[in-house]
Amino acid sequence: MDLNQFLPYQLSILSLKISNGIAEHYQDQFGINISEWRVLVILYKNPDVTAKRIAQLTQMDKVRISRTLKTLVQKGYVAQRPHPLDARAKNYELNDRGQYLMRAVIPDALRYEEELLSQLTSDERDQLSHLIGKFNRILK
Amino acid sequence: MDLNQFLPYQLSILSLKISNGIAEHYQDQFGINISEWRVLVILYKNPDVTAKRIAQLTQMDKVRISRTLKTLVQKGYVAQRPHPLDARAKNYELNDRGQYLMRAVIPDALRYEEELLSQLTSDERDQLSHLIGKFNRILK
DNA sequence: TATTTTTTGTTTCAAATGAAACTAAATATT
DNA sequence: AATATTTAGTTTCATTTGAAACAAAAAATA
Numbered sequence: 600m601d602l603n604q605f606l607p608y609q610l611s612i613l614s615l616k617i618s619n620g621i622a623e624h625y626q627d628q629f630g631i632n633i634s635e636w637r638v639l640v641i642l643y644k645n646p647d648v649t650a651k652r653i654a655q656l657t658q659m660d661k662v663r664i665s666r667t668l669k670t671l672v673q674k675g676y677v678a679q680r681p682h683p684l685d686a687r688a689k690n691y692e693l694n695d696r697g698q699y700l701m702r703a704v705i706p707d708a709l710r711y712e713e714e715l716l717s718q719l720t721s722d723e724r725d726q727l728s729h730l731i732g733k734f735n736r737i738l739k
Numbered sequence: 740m741d742l743n744q745f746l747p748y749q750l751s752i753l754s755l756k757i758s759n760g761i762a763e764h765y766q767d768q769f770g771i772n773i774s775e776w777r778v779l780v781i782l783y784k785n786p787d788v789t790a791k792r793i794a795q796l797t798q799m800d801k802v803r804i805s806r807t808l809k810t811l812v813q814k815g816y817v818a819q820r821p822h823p824l825d826a827r828a829k830n831y832e833l834n835d836r837g838q839y840l841m842r843a844v845i846p847d848a849l850r851y852e853e854e855l856l857s858q859l860t861s862d863e864r865d866q867l868s869h870l871i872g873k874f875n876r877i878l879k
Numbered sequence: 880t881a882t883t884t885t886t887t888g889t890t891t892c893a894a895a896t897g898a899a900a901c902t903a904a905a906t907a908t909t
Numbered sequence: 910a911a912t913a914t915t916t917a918g919t920t921t922c923a924t925t926t927g928a929a930a931c932a933a934a935a936a937a938t939a
Contacts, residue, residue: 606852607757608780609871611773614754615798616878617747633751634895640748651917658755662897665919687904687917712746718877719870726866730859731749737858738756774925790888802927805889827887827934 621711629704634659634667636704639693642677643701647690649682676700761851769844774799774807776844779833782817783841787830789822816840 622633631639637657641648648656650664657664668691671677676697682688693701716724762773771779777797781788788796790804797804808831811817816837822828833841856864 605780605848606855606867606871607754607761607848608777609875610750610754611758611777612798613871613874613878614747614750616875618751621747632895637748637751640745649917658752660897661918662920663895665917666895669919682917685905685917687902689918708745708747715746715877719873723866723870723873726863727746727870730863730867730870731753733859733863734753735749735756737855738753791886800927801888802890803925806925809889825887825935827932829888 617715621708624707624711625704628707629700631700631704634663635671638664638667638671639676639697639701639704642691642693642697643705647692649685649688649690651688653691671697757855761848764847764851765844768847769840771840771844774803775811778804778807778811779816779837779841779844782831782833782837783845787832789825789828789830791828793831811837 618633625631625633625636637659638653641653641656645652645656650661650668653659653664653668654661659667668677668679672679672691676693677691678694678697679689679691682690719727758773765771765773765776777799778793781793781796785792785796790801790808793799793804793808794801799807808817808819812819812831816833817831818834818837819829819831822830859867
């Protein structure tokens with residue numbers, strides 16, 4: 600009964616450790632916070648997403664998503680268009696400025712990840728990505 | 740350059756997924772929030788800890804720790820005593836009520852973890868615990 | 880040993896957060 | 910078709926959060 604090993608606890612500490620370091624860097628370097636970063640990643644990968652879809656993909660609160668999208672539109676990184684099938688929803692996508700931003704941020708992010716992953720063996724890297732995938736499937 | 744695979748991002752989503760589910764349960768069942776839970780875990784494992792030590796162990800902000808400890812003392816789960824060597828600091832430890840609480844909470848927490856881990860193979864479980872340990876060493 | 884710097888922890892205050900209530904539209908039910 | 914229910918997203922408001930300023934003690938330096 601070793602609580603030091605308690606998984607959710609360990610995982611949240613680990614996740615905090617990693618994102619604490621990253622958050623400050625993003626703010627200083629690009630003027631975006633973690634919420635904005637998460638939403639930008641989704642928008643970068645997905646052409647037309649609604650707030651609901653972002654909620655599903657990020658596990659973020661809908662209020663937070665609503666406000667983050669508003670900010671990103673105000674900052675001029677994101678375009679919003681009416682949803683063709685649902686008048687309540689909007690489709691969001693990166694505009695040119697957003698694309699440009701992401702092309703600056705991503706290499707930076709990947710460099711950080713690289714630095715972290717370089718300290719794992721190739722087997723460990725495989726295991727890690729396998730485990731993350733598996734957990735995400737388990738947790739719906 | 741697959742951002743879906745971006746580790747810090749994946750990890751924070753995963754960690755959120757897991758703790759979102761847990762947080763509500765702890766609040767309903769035991770009236771404690773995640774901050775309190777984290778500090779209680781530390782106090783359960785360590786006999787005499789200061790706020791500083793808790794910060795090191797949990798990655799939590801010092802203001803949050805200060806307030807969480809105050810709450811836990813008020814709720815009657817934690818005793819505080821002057822630090823023998825440093826008049827600025829205090830030593831904290833679970834009192835009887837705190838011990839009693841943890842003996843109720845822990846089996847519950849472990850049951851949840853069990854449920855999660857039962858969906859991994861024995862190899863995957865080993866890999867997971869190895870990886871968490873390794874990351875924690877890498878990240879100081 | 881007097882003075883400066885650093886460390887530990889708390890308080891203040893402005894910003895971030897999210898539950899609850901709300902609007903408006905879509906879907907289901909009668 | 911009319912009405913009720915559910916869904917998508919926003920606003921309000923009370924709470925949580927943490928940066929910055931602070932107090933007090935310890936450690937370092939002169």
